[in-house]
Structure formats: structure tokens, C-alpha cells
Amino acid sequence: MSRNNLYRLLKHLTFGKTCKYFDMLSRIKNNKILIVKKDGKIKEIKKVKGLTIKFLGQNSVVKIHEPYRFINCYFEVGDDNIIEIKQTNFYIKDLIIPARMSRYSKLLIDSDCSVEGAKIWLHDEPERIVKIGKDCMLSFDITIWPSDGHAIIDDKGDAINKPKNIMIGNHVWVGTQCLILKGANIPDGSILGARTLYTSASNPKNSKKPYIFCGQPAKVLKSGNFIWDRNNTYYFNKKDYK
Numbered sequence: 001m002s003r004n005n006l007y008r009l010l011k012h013l014t015f016g017k018t019c020k021y022f023d024m025l026s027r028i029k030n031n032k033i034l035i036v037k038k039d040g041k042i043k044e045i046k047k048v049k050g051l052t053i054k055f056l057g058q059n060s061v062v063k064i065h066e067p068y069r070f071i072n073c074y075f076e077v078g079d080d081n082i083i084e085i086k087q088t089n090f091y092i093k094d095l096i097i098p099a100r101m102s103r104y105s106k107l108l109i110d111s112d113c114s115v116e117g118a119k120i121w122l123h124d125e126p127e128r129i130v131k132i133g134k135d136c137m138l139s140f141d142i143t144i145w146p147s148d149g150h151a152i153i154d155d156k157g158d159a160i161n162k163p164k165n166i167m168i169g170n171h172v173w174v175g176t177q178c179l180i181l182k183g184a185n186i187p188d189g190s191i192l193g194a195r196t197l198y199t200s201a202s203n204p205k206n207s208k209k210p211y212i213f214c215g216q217p218a219k220v221l222k223s224g225n226f227i228w229d230r231n232n233t234y235y236f237n238k239k240d241y242k
């Protein structure tokens with residue numbers, strides 16, 4: 001290829017890329033960050049302290065209730081998604097929500113939750129719902145994934161590994177490095193021990209009592225007849241110490 005033709009080709013490619021970039025930019029519209037004030041009034045704002053929100057599509061809403069305390073959080077949001085985080089006095093740290101290609105998906109984190117580090121992948125499939133109940137405590141390095149990200153196809157050409165929503169009940173403690181997969185439905189008051197792999201098969205038949213789940217895949221270590229508390233054991237068993 002002559003130098004002139006090469007120059008023309010490069011110019012064409014660069015121009016094409018620039019057009020694509022502007023096309024992409026023009027698609028990004030009608031997104032909102034809403035703050036729900038303590039008196040219930042709603043205000044639209046541009047930035048949230050401690051949280052970077054990158055809108056990559058249209059008509060999405062990120063709704064945050066006061067008070068909130070984000071540290072180093074990052075959300076990527078596609079089309080028509082709703083992310084709502086209710087009021088909490090605890091820190092929400094290192095919460096990453098990749099929802100770039102997601103459409104019509106919803107994430108609700110109910111009131112009084114704390115997060116030390118979690119990645120909630122709404123990224124892959126449309127119409128996903130992830131709900132985290134009130135007063136949940138999410139430790140470090142947690143992954144929540146309501147779809148597999150890639151299809152497994154049977155001989156009829158249908159994908160067999162369908163995505164399923166994830167429901168985490170109220171007052172659930174998720175230990176460090178847990179992986180919660182599609183279809184998880186974790187009963188109120190439960191604990192997931194460190195490094196638990198919780199799948200839909202781990203859902204107990206009786207979801208009216210709390211459980212301690214442990215292992216890969218999760219098995220029941222204990223059920224009913226306990227509650228967990230954010231305080232450490234010293235707070236309750238002081239008599240055992242000098």
C-alpha cells in the first residue's frame with residue numbers, strides 16, 4: 001500500500017472511530033441521580049461523595065436515601081436500570097456494580113446495611129433483580145451474580161442456564177469472600193460463613209428460620225435458635241475475660 005493510501009485509510013479509520021464515539025455519547029441521556037432527603041423530598045444531583053457513577057445508556061435512575069456514607073464505590077449503568085440504596089449510618093465501601101449492558105434491571109439495598117467490599121454483577125442479562133434486605137452486613141470480597149455471563153446451549157439451540165433473581169433477606173451476615181449465585185434466596189437472620197458458595201440448591205425448604213451456611217457448595221451448619229449481632233463476642237462474654 002502506498003504511503004498516500006495508508007494515510008487515507010488511517011484517516012478513514014480515525015474518522016469512523018470518532019463518529020462511533022459521538023454516536024455512543026448521543027445515546028447517553030435521561031439518566032438521573034436522585035437523593036431522597038430525610039424529610040422525603042427528592043432532589044436531583046450530579047455527584048455523590050465517595051461514589052462514581054458512569055451512565056452508559058438511557059433512562060436509568062440511581063436513587064440514594066440520606067444519610068449515606070460511600071467510600072470508593074463505582075457503578076456502571078446501562079439502559080432503563082434502577083439502583084436504589086436506602087438510608088444507612090454504616091459505611092458502604094468498595095461496592096462495585098457493573099451494569100453496563102444490563103437493561104430493565106433493578107438492585108435494591110434496603111436500609112441500615114453495611115458493605116466492606118462487594119461486586120454485584122448486573123452486567124450481563126436484562127431484567128435482573130437483586131434485593132438485599134434491611135440491616136444486612138456484607139464483609140470483604142463478596143461477589144453476587146444473578147446470571148452466568150455466558151450461555152450453555154442444548155441440542156435444540158436453547159440456553160439452559162437461565163438467569164434467576166437473587167433475594168437476600170433482612171439481617172443477613174455475609175462473611176468474607178462469599179460467592180452468591182443465581183436463584184439464591186437467603187432467609188432472614190442467616191449467616192454465610194467465610195468463603196461460602198451459595199447457589200439456588202442451597203435454599204432451605206423452610207425459609208422461616210435463620211441458618212448458618214458454610215462450604216462450597218453451602219451446607220447448613222446450624223439452624224434456628226440463634227441471632228447474630230454486629231458487636232463482637234467480648235461484648236456479650238465479658239465475664240470470660242480478665
Ligand SMILES: CC(C)(COP(=O)(O)OP(=O)(O)OC[C@H]1O[C@@H](n2cnc3c(N)ncnc32)[C@H](O)[C@@H]1OP(=O)(O)O)[C@@H](O)C(=O)NCCC(=O)NCCS
Pocket residue numbers: 137138139140174175176191192193194195196212213214215221
Ligand atoms: C460460620 C462461622 C460464623 C461459624 O463459627 P462457629 O459457630 O464458631 O463455628 P466453629 O468454628 O465452631 O466451626 C464449626 C464447624 O463448622 C466448620 N466451619 C466453620 N466455618 C466454616 C466455613 N466458613 N466454611 C466451611 N466450614 C466451616 C468448622 O470446620 C467446624 O467443622 P466440624 O464441625 O466438622 O469440626 C465462622 O466460622 C465464619 O465463617 N465466620 C465468618 C468470618 C467473617 O467472614 N468475618 C467477616 C467480618 S464482617
